[in-house]
Amino acid sequence: MVRFTLSSSLLVLAFASFATAAPSLQERTSEPTSGFVGQTTCNGKTYTYRELAGYGFVPSNFRDKYGDTVSLGSSIALERKSWEKKTRAVLGGGNRTIETYYEGTLWTMPDRGWNTEGTTLWQPRLHKFQIDFTPKLANAASPSPPNVKLLYIDTILLRDPSGKPISGLEPTTILNYGGFPALPAAKYTGDGFGGAGQGGVRVSMDPEGLVLDTQDDDGGFWISDEYGPYVYKFDKTGKMNMAVRPPDAYIPQRNGTQSFASNNPPIYNPDLHPVPANPESGRSNNQGFEGLTVSGDGKSLYVMLQSAMIQDGGLDKTTNRYTRMLEYDISGKGKAKLSGEYVVPLPQYIDPTKKPGSKPRTAGQSEIQALGDDQFFVLSRDGFGRGTDLTTSQYRQIDVVDIRKASDIKPRKLQTVTTSPTSGTLLSSITPAMYCPFLNFNVDSELSKFGLRNGGADDENCLNEKWESIAMMPVDGNDGDDDEWWVLSMSDNDFITQDGYISTGDIRYVDGSGKNFDNQALFFRVKLPNNSKPFSEKNY
Ligand SMILES: *[C@@H]1O[C@H](CO)[C@@H](O)[C@H](O)[C@H]1NC(C)=O
Ligand SMILES: *[C@@H]1O[C@H](CO)[C@@H](O)[C@H](O)[C@H]1NC(C)=O
Ligand SMILES: *[C@@H]1O[C@H](CO)[C@@H](O)[C@H](O)[C@H]1NC(C)=O
Numbered sequence: 162m163v164r165f166t167l168s169s170s171l172l173v174l175a176f177a178s179f180a181t182a183a184p185s186l187q188e189r190t191s192e193p194t195s196g197f198v199g200q201t202t203c204n205g206k207t208y209t210y211r212e213l214a215g216y217g218f219v220p221s222n223f224r225d226k227y228g229d230t231v232s233l234g235s236s237i238a239l240e241r242k243s244w245e246k247k248t249r250a251v252l253g254g255g256n257r258t259i260e261t262y263y264e265g266t267l268w269t270m271p272d273r274g275w276n277t278e279g280t281t282l283w284q285p286r287l288h289k290f291q292i293d294f295t296p297k298l299a300n301a302a303s304p305s306p307p308n309v310k311l312l313y314i315d316t317i318l319l320r321d322p323s324g325k326p327i328s329g330l331e332p333t334t335i336l337n338y339g340g341f342p343a344l345p346a347a348k349y350t351g352d353g354f355g356g357a358g359q360g361g362v363r364v365s366m367d368p369e370g371l372v373l374d375t376q377d378d379d380g381g382f383w384i385s386d387e388y389g390p391y392v393y394k395f396d397k398t399g400k401m402n403m404a405v406r407p408p409d410a411y412i413p414q415r416n417g418t419q420s421f422a423s424n425n426p427p428i429y430n431p432d433l434h435p436v437p438a439n440p441e442s443g444r445s446n447n448q449g450f451e452g453l454t455v456s457g458d459g460k461s462l463y464v465m466l467q468s469a470m471i472q473d474g475g476l477d478k479t480t481n482r483y484t485r486m487l488e489y490d491i492s493g494k495g496k497a498k499l500s501g502e503y504v505v506p507l508p509q510y511i512d513p514t515k516k517p518g519s520k521p522r523t524a525g526q527s528e529i530q531a532l533g534d535d536q537f538f539v540l541s542r543d544g545f546g547r548g549t550d551l552t553t554s555q556y557r558q559i560d561v562v563d564i565r566k567a568s569d570i571k572p573r574k575l576q577t578v579t580t581s582p583t584s585g586t587l588l589s590s591i592t593p594a595m596y597c598p599f600l601n602f603n604v605d606s607e608l609s610k611f612g613l614r615n616g617g618a619d620d621e622n623c624l625n626e627k628w629e630s631i632a633m634m635p636v637d638g639n640d641g642d643d644d645e646w647w648v649l650s651m652s653d654n655d656f657i658t659q660d661g662y663i664s665t666g667d668i669r670y671v672d673g674s675g676k677n678f679d680n681q682a683l684f685f686r687v688k689l690p691n692n693s694k695p696f697s698e699k700n701y
Contacts, residue, residue: 197688198604203561203597206536206690210600214296214647215684216611217309221658221677225288225316228666230658233269233288233680234651236371236453236528237630238382240266241696246638262295263638263647266314269630270384273329273367275656275663277672279428282353283663284326285366287382287399289315294647294684301609308611309682317399319384321364324400328353328363332388332421333433336364342406345388345421354664355429364401366393367423369629370453370464370528377494385464387449388421392464392489392497405497407450407487410576411470413440423447442576445475451629452486452529452539457696460492461500463537468507468525472577474585478522482507483578483587486529486564486594502571503564504578504593508541510556524556527629528650533694535565538599538631540650546615546626548657548676553616557602557628559648559685563595600648600685602628625652625681633695636686644693648685654678 199210223231243266251258267290274283291312299305319327322338330347337343347365352358370385374394381396390411394403406412412419415437422435423446439446444466452465465486474480488501509521522543530538542557568591570578580586587593602608602624603615613622632649635641657678661670689695 198607199600201561201597201599203536203599204563204565204595206534206561208561208599208690209688211686211688213604213607213610213683214686215294215309215649215682216305216613217294217307217311217682218679219311219313221654221679222660223313223680224662224666225286225313227316227318229283229663230275230656230661231288231313231680232271232275232654232656234627234630234653235272235369236270237632237649237651238268238371238373239632239634240268240373244634244638260295262293263634265292265634266290267292267311267632267649268371268373268382269651270368270371271656272369272653275661275670275672276329276425276428277655277657277674279431280329280331280425281428281663282328282330282349282363285319285329285368287317287319287371288313289317296684296686299610301606304610304612309684311682319366319368319395320400322401326363327366327401329367330363330365330427331423331425332365334362335419335421336362341404342391343419344404345391347427349427349429351429352664353427353429354668356668365421367447367449369449369451372453372455372462374491375455375459376491383453383455383462383491385450385453387444387447387451387467388423390444390449390466392450392453392462394497403495403497405489408499408502408574410442410472410574411444411466411485413443415440417441439476440471442472443470445469445471445481448475448481448525451525451527454529454531454537455491456531457533457694460490461531462489462491462497463487463529463531464489465505465526465529465539467527468523469579469585470577472582473579474582476582477585479520480583480585481525482509482523483585483593484526485578499571501569503567503569504587504591505539505562506587506593506596508556508558508560508596508598510543512543513555514551524558527627528631529562530631530633531695532561532689535563537562537564538648540628540631542628544626547619547623547678548655548674549626551616552619552623554603554624554626557615557624558598559600559602559631559650561597561599563597565595566592567594568592600687602650602683619676621677621679625654625678627653627655629653641693641695644689644691646687646689646695648687649682650685651680651682654680
């Protein structure tokens with residue numbers, strides 16, 4: 162009897178798994194075949210925003226393996242080889258269906274740490290996550306629950322060329338290492354968090370852009386920052402092995418000498434402001450290298466300032482639209498050779514909190530993504546959203562930039578690209594890049610598919626302010642030959658939580674806002690122009 166029961170249940174199991182694969186069971190297809198939310202044609206190439214297809218988040222009080230609060234949207238980078246399209250059986254309600262999902266490994270980067278009350282000795286780092294994304298056909302009438310899962314794997318702490326921890330403190334000095342340019346650094350007192358201690362000096366970084374390296378056999382990470390603004394290379398363990406200093410025009414100057422402070426005093430001395438507060442020239446405070454990307458073949462690195470430099474109109478939001486992008490040839494292992502410089506005109510928007518008739522203001526950019534053929538995605542946005550004066554964002558878009566016809570101004574070594582810092586008018590001898598508005602995050606009919614919205618109550622369904630990252634994944638899970646791509650963007654939540662930890666879990670913090678901002682993530686589906694290759698080699 163016992164034997165019989167056992168074998169018959171085995172039979173049932175075998176039949177069930179056969180039934181899973183049988184074609185009579187309808188596959189839940191969730192890929193749209195027609196219709197779109199937005200479209201643009203840029204220098205003859207057409208881009209289509211099909212739909213918002215995914216939403217997920219990492220909770221604001223999630224902690225890494227060192228015990229510190231996780232924030233992560235300043236930049237993200239996909240391990241391309243890891244991206245896979247899969248299917249799995251789903252049981253429920255007496256039915257068994259097959260769903261399509263994707264898996265991949267995503268590197269995510271926070272900036273300089275919790276700093277709403279001052280910068281700290283916190284050590285910048287990278288977090289590795291496994292992503293699990295199940296596209297859903299959703300609509301506003303029955304919104305989908307979150308369908309993007311982010312499973313924490315690991316954290317890498319960033320260290321200087323001598324192996325010492327880097328910190329997020331505002332730079333007050335420099336450190337010199339053989340073979341490196343002068344590195345922005347901070348002298349600190351106490352424990353660097355406002356408690357007792359011996360003090361010391363640490364290299365300072367405010368990381369904003371992340372690219373995984375494929376040129377060196379040992380891999381590693383390129384990271385752009387906004388103190389220098391510099392571009393750094395780190396090995397796989399998180400140790401700095403290269404620093405790239407941009408042309409002199411980019412280096413912030415006070416009293417005629419380099420001065421890397423961004424006017425964000427340390428938490429232990431809120432009065433330690435740089436004098437003068439703003440540099441006289443070079444990158445504006447907190448407007449450094451926000452955008453970093455690499456060409457599909459891994460050989461060209463592009464880095465873009467958030468908005469214009471001070472001498473290009475950078476001190477005023479009505480004049481700071483002419484930002485600059487640098488191109489580096491990184492095909493020679495361990496080298497980065499400046500190979501191009503372009504002016505990009507950022508978009509402008511009307512700020513409803515200002516007097517009617519006020520001049521349009523610049524939407525600074527927070528990330529770029531190379532698409533091939535001299536075209537790029539650029540994520541530009543105003544400063545509105547959850548936790549700001551106005552929860553309703555006026556401009557939050559992934560747009561298209563084309564540099565094919567733009568002047569390469571690198572040979573001219575220009576200190577300024579505008580007629581005067583106060584006018585912000587571009588020199589007539591420069592052809593800027595073409596800028597084409599494209600994918601608007603703030604379309605409520607799309608957001609409502611996941612119960613989200615732009616504006617309204619300052620709650621967890623309202624979009625965060627700081628969307629600062631882009632990763633792209635082929636919809637076919639393979640090489641994207643059909644030009645159908647997912648675009649993932651994540652927001653930087655500024656470590657805002659009522660249940661926070663810094664200093665390897667030793668110090669608890671409670672953000673003064675009284676808020677908890679999750680680290681939100683959105684998956685958009687786009688159709689790229691014919692034969693686009695954001696990346697063609699599955700080499701990392
Ligand atoms: C199961 O399938 C039946 C028949 O197709 C359908 O009516 C029912 O809604 C399904 N149940 C669930 C939970 O999906
Ligand atoms: C610039 O000069 C002023 C006036 O002499 C001085 O107070 C300030 O510390 C100087 N700033 C820097 C960064 O050298
Ligand atoms: C893209 O390719 C399709 C099919 O090959 C073709 O019909 C269409 O004209 C192409 N579009 C452009 C803009 O080249």
